[in-house]
Amino acid sequence: MIHTYGDLKEDHLDILREIGNIGAGNAAASLSVLINEGVNIVVPQVQILDYDGVIRTVGDPEELGIAILINYVGDIRGVVLFLLSYEDANGIADILTCGFGEEDEKAGGMSEMKLSTIKEIGNILGSSYLGSISSLTGLGVNISVPYVAVDMVGAIMGAPMFEFSIDNSKIMLIEESFKTDTKSLKSHVILFADIPSLNKILDKLGLNE
């Protein structure tokens, strides 16, 4: 049993890294079908960080980014966050909308059409990620509707972190990024899970004494 994120041992981290690998790998496969180009993930990392460290994971906190947030509930609870640079998100949305909705694009803004496309991408990627964890562990997972934010990445990252900061001075996150055959996307796929959920996952995979 772990009581805080700091209790996670090396073999726990290995298994969580593998979860990230499988989850984000499935999400990458879904993204690949959507944009019709090969998508891979860059080696997953499991990190246990203090609050400022969590924010620093995504780089300059004041930089503009787009995030899709999905809450998951059921046997396990937490948040999946997909974070993309504005340019990359715009590029992916361009491929999928084929230029539709561009007329309502304000100066420097993103059209409603593109935003809802991005939301839907998040929905699909989130389902792939969490569906694979559910299959692997046999734990039931339901996902919320996706929420989108376009703003400073630091302010965005804080939102999911809060809930997990209660009783924890450090936060665990499983993090990967996507790259396509032609370029590396400025992206982060981040999974947060609460302590009881981590215990359940470790239990199911036979690693919890």
Next chain:
Amino acid sequence: MSEKIAVGISDYKASSAPDTLVTYALGSCVGISLYDPISRIGGLSHIMLPTSMLGRSEGDDNRMKYADTAIDDMLSHMECLGAGRSRIKAKIVGGANMFGTTDGSFIGTIGDRNVDAVREELVRLGIPIVGEDVGANYGRTVHFDLEDGRVVIQSIGKDVKEL
């Protein structure tokens, strides 16, 4: 020499003119600036959560994380530096709902709860709020100039605001 002092998440810093205190990318967190215009001593706190009552375990003793403990501690710190309690006034910034969620979830309500808790604590301490930029759904960076107590707020795609 004036210094720019960064305040992290669940952190506070107190100093005096000519320094500037800065905290970056406040989302649903709240930045609380306290300023005594006579001694020109000020403090900036960056809280994450409304009340230390949320914490259930003994292990979590970071008082700078919660509105109800951080402001109190920062005020004492400023008094130690020579600030006069009766002259101190507050400006508060942040407490956004970044994802605009309306489903009653923790993420959607925490900004408002943080702002409410900060107001309550400032009333309890008898410190008037003389400026605020709270709520809505965007991030804010705060520069708090201890020369004159000005609070400058930067957001993406918005005009710079001054309190």
